[in-house]
Amino acid sequence: MADPITEVAQQHPAPDGVIYQYGTAGFRTKAEVLDSVLTRVGLIAALRSRALKGKWVGVMITASHNPPEDNGVKLVEPMGNMLQEEWEVLSTKMANQPAGEVFKYYKELATANRIDLNSPARVVVARDTRASGARLLGCLQDGLKAAGAESKDYGFLTTPQLHYMVRCLNTEGTKDSYGTPTEQGYYEKFGVAFKNALRGKKPSGSLTVDGANGVGGPKLTELIKYLPPKEEGLEIFVVNDNVIKPESLNVDCGADYVKTNQRAPPTSKTGPGDRCCSLDGDADRVVYYFKDTNNVFRLLDGDRIATLVASFLGDLVRQSGLADSVTIGVVQTAYANGAATNYVQQHLKLKVDCTPTGVKYLHHAAEKLDVGVYFEANGHGTVIFSHDTLETIATHEPKSPGQKEALDVLRACINLINQAVGDALSDFLLVEVVLAHKNWGPQEWLSTYTDLPNRLLKVVVNDRKIFQTTDAERRLVKPEGVQQQIDKEVQKVRQGRSFARASGTEDAVRVYAEAATKAEAEDLARKVAEIVK
Numbered sequence: 067m068a069d070p071i072t073e074v075a076q077q078h079p080a081p082d083g084v085i086y087q088y089g090t091a092g093f094r095t096k097a098e099v100l101d102s103v104l105t106r107v108g109l110i111a112a113l114r115s116r117a118l119k120g121k122w123v124g125v126m127i128t129a130s131h132n133p134p135e136d137n138g139v140k141l142v143e144p145m146g147n148m149l150q151e152e153w154e155v156l157s158t159k160m161a162n163q164p165a166g167e168v169f170k171y172y173k174e175l176a177t178a179n180r181i182d183l184n185s186p187a188r189v190v191v192a193r194d195t196r197a198s199g200a201r202l203l204g205c206l207q208d209g210l211k212a213a214g215a216e217s218k219d220y221g222f223l224t225t226p227q228l229h230y231m232v233r234c235l236n237t238e239g240t241k242d243s244y245g246t247p248t249e250q251g252y253y254e255k256f257g258v259a260f261k262n263a264l265r266g267k268k269p270s271g272s273l274t275v276d277g278a279n280g281v282g283g284p285k286l287t288e289l290i291k292y293l294p295p296k297e298e299g300l301e302i303f304v305v306n307d308n309v310i311k312p313e314s315l316n317v318d319c320g321a322d323y324v325k326t327n328q329r330a331p332p333t334s335k336t337g338p339g340d341r342c343c344s345l346d347g348d349a350d351r352v353v354y355y356f357k358d359t360n361n362v363f364r365l366l367d368g369d370r371i372a373t374l375v376a377s378f379l380g381d382l383v384r385q386s387g388l389a390d391s392v393t394i395g396v397v398q399t400a401y402a403n404g405a406a407t408n409y410v411q412q413h414l415k416l417k418v419d420c421t422p423t424g425v426k427y428l429h430h431a432a433e434k435l436d437v438g439v440y441f442e443a444n445g446h447g448t449v450i451f452s453h454d455t456l457e458t459i460a461t462h463e464p465k466s467p468g469q470k471e472a473l474d475v476l477r478a479c480i481n482l483i484n485q486a487v488g489d490a491l492s493d494f495l496l497v498e499v500v501l502a503h504k505n506w507g508p509q510e511w512l513s514t515y516t517d518l519p520n521r522l523l524k525v526v527v528n529d530r531k532i533f534q535t536t537d538a539e540r541r542l543v544k545p546e547g548v549q550q551q552i553d554k555e556v557q558k559v560r561q562g563r564s565f566a567r568a569s570g571t572e573d574a575v576r577v578y579a580e581a582a583t584k585a586e587a588e589d590l591a592r593k594v595a596e597i598v599k
């Protein structure tokens with residue numbers, strides 16, 4: 067009889083000819099070819115937990131903003147961070163082993179990483195609302211069982227909720243305890259923090275939240291029960307929350323639709339000045355938008371959230387009397403609008419770091435700062451505070467009632483921010499707190515700076531792997547000569563900036579261009595797309 071691991075690998079064979087890769091967001095592709103991957107991710111998760119002396123690691127089954135027929139899976143480290151890069155490589159190798167080789171590779175990994183295969187392994191699992199989720203969960207559990215891992219299934223959760231659970235489970239009962247590892251614990255923590263951060267300020271009007279017909283909708287409906295009643299707090303309308311019809315997930319709604327098409331979901335019925343935001347399919351991304359008085363759609367994307375939050379935290383730090391001991395920095399990618407970068411550097415006078423695309427790079431750069439505000443333009447991000455900074459803020463003695471007031475808000479904001487990972491629910495509550503304190507509506511927020519017109523294009527090429535970049539993906543080193551051609555086009559337009567890079571999640575090259583006018587930005591993007599084609 068075969069050993070249990072070979073047996074499950076053979077029960078869930080990989081289809082011929084498919085090559086898998088653990089990319090910026092884990093494994094992600096058509097759900098129908100993912101069974102074998104899930105089983106092997108079960109094996110890897112067990113090994114990863116054992117390598118970490120039995121700490122809980124997480125497995126999230128989701129394909130975020132991708133279409134309903136896709137699915138994916140990503141691993142979560144014990145503190146709620148994304149999987150270590152070295153293990154991404156091992157996961158890719160495991161996913162591509164022939165079934166007969168899986169057990170051998172499993173043992174090889176154990177030997178190479180000095181893992182005792184009889185030691186405990188603990189894995190927590192959750193999934194989004196995709197139709198394929200239940201089947202893929204079964205494949206994952208087969209892998210976990212074969213590897214002898216203890217597992218905890220939270221059912222449906224947003225991705226950030228799963229990250230939260232992992233961090234809570236590993237810090238339970240310690241001085242770094244992050245919260246109670248239950249859904250209720252999550253809602254209570256963020257509900258209390260929201261109330262404390264508002265400190266009696268009432269957000270103006272209401273907020274309409276588009277749940278992308280994904281898991282974020284019902285989870286937000288639950289969270290609302292833990293927020294202050296609408297008379298004292300924020301009135302929230304949840305729309306596009308149809309999870310009974312999984313084929314509607316991310317279709318004509320959600321953060322990616324809004325950001326890519328620069329328009330509200332067609333079902334949107336809000337009037338001028340009404341605040342709206344859209345989550346993505348697993349609720350780790352959020353973008354805001356509204357119609358101005360001329361009924362023109364206005365987007366407030368991740369860059370805007372970063373600038374709003376950085377400016378607010380900067381004020382609180384100063385008003386608390388902490389300006390000399392705590393510095394704030396903003397981390398962006400090349401997709402950040404040039405006007406946002408300029409605003410942070412020139413107006414807020416804060417440092418900006420630029421990293422390659424992918425939250426793990428931003429998170430890593432933000433970890434080096436006292437307070438690191440990081441957001442991708444698409445609305446994926448959060449704020450993290452260093453250990454020393456948390457200590458400084460916790461122990462600071464205010465010298466006036468004004469300082470105390472600011473310090474109390476700052477401390478509440480720290481609790482309101484999901485520091486494990488970008489979390490659309492926690493992010494939008496934070497935005498609402500900032501707007502309430504500043505007494506701003508979306509128009510005031512938009513008026514802080516004017517975005518440079520820009521265009522993002524997806525170019526299908528023969529082989530995207532030949533496109534190699536440097537300088538945080540802002541310049542191509544290969545294919546040779548291509549960057550020089552791009553530079554030539556960029557120089558022809560005013561305030562021009564453009565770059566091309568291979569997508570990490572789709573089989574395409576993305577071209578970004580911005581310029582002083584819409585026409586120039588569109589033209590530049592088209593020219594650069596022609597060059598890379």
Ligand code: NG1
Binds near residue numbers: 423442446570
């Ligand atoms: P790729 O496909 O590598 O551009 C996209 C997003 C990223 C990030 C990842 C993971 C853009 C331009 N790119 O990456 O920001 O969110 O997906 O979800 O939005």
Ligand code: ZN
Binds near residue numbers: 131
């Ligand atoms: Zn997502």
